Amino acid sequence: MNKRSSSYLTAFIAHLLCLVFVAAPLLVSAQTDAVVLTGAQLARIVPPGFYFEGQSAPTQMRNSAAARLGAKHHIVAGLVDTSGYSADVRARYEGFLIVDAPIQLGGQELTTGAYGFGFTDDGKLNVFDVGGRQVLSVDAENDTKLRRPRPLMMMRDQSGVRLYGGRRYVVAAVR
Numbered sequence: 001m002n003k004r005s006s007s008y009l010t011a012f013i014a015h016l017l018c019l020v021f022v023a024a025p026l027l028v029s030a031q032t033d034a035v036v037l038t039g040a041q042l043a044r045i046v047p048p049g050f051y052f053e054g055q056s057a058p059t060q061m062r063n064s065a066a067a068r069l070g071a072k073h074h075i076v077a078g079l080v081d082t083s084g085y086s087a088d089v090r091a092r093y094e095g096f097l098i099v100d101a102p103i104q105l106g107g108q109e110l111t112t113g114a115y116g117f118g119f120t121d122d123g124k125l126n127v128f129d130v131g132g133r134q135v136l137s138v139d140a141e142n143d144t145k146l147r148r149p150r151p152l153m154m155m156r157d158q159s160g161v162r163l164y165g166g167r168r169y170v171v172a173a174v175r
Helices: 003-032 039-045 087-092
Strands: 034-036 049-052 055-069 073-080 095-099 103-105 108-110 113-119 124-129 134-139 153-157 160-165 168-174
Touching: 034 153, 034 160, 039 055, 049 073, 049 095, 049 113, 055 153, 055 160, 055 168, 073 160, 103 160, 108 134, 153 168
Parallel strands: none
Antiparallel strands: 034 055, 049 055, 055 073, 073 095, 095 113, 103 108, 103 168, 113 124, 124 134, 153 160, 160 168
16 A cells, blocks of 8 residues: 555545544434334234223324334323213323333423323322222423424423423323
8 A cells, every 4th residue: 555545545544433422422313312203113013902991992103102212212192081080090090101111200200101191170190000000190380382282292391392282281201
């Protein structure tokens, strides 16, 4: 190899190393960002029904949402048709929440699992195990700037995703 080829090779390697050092933090950041799933990805991950307190209810697919948190963790939520449930269950339970990694929900710890949930009129999100026992209650924020609230949706947030019930929301993030 002549001197000229050697200097081109050295310059190429230097540029390649610079590119790696600049791109590496961006790749790590992309792996930890939340991605709200839509379309076919959403349909593949949301279950068609959910079990709660000895009963099963169909998922309202139009009112379901999911997000990938980091490289391989997910949070899945959906409203269910509670018409077959008793009035006391319907009053506190409106949907399901499935998390495949421990998360922070509204600043509190929630372990891996499947849960029922309900937003209350007094601004809370209550989370129940599938047996109906309350495991968590957090304050929900009110998003007055949200232009078109839906019964249930998710949006990216700087620290994870926002789980919305109408204009009320809580932030979910991987611990």
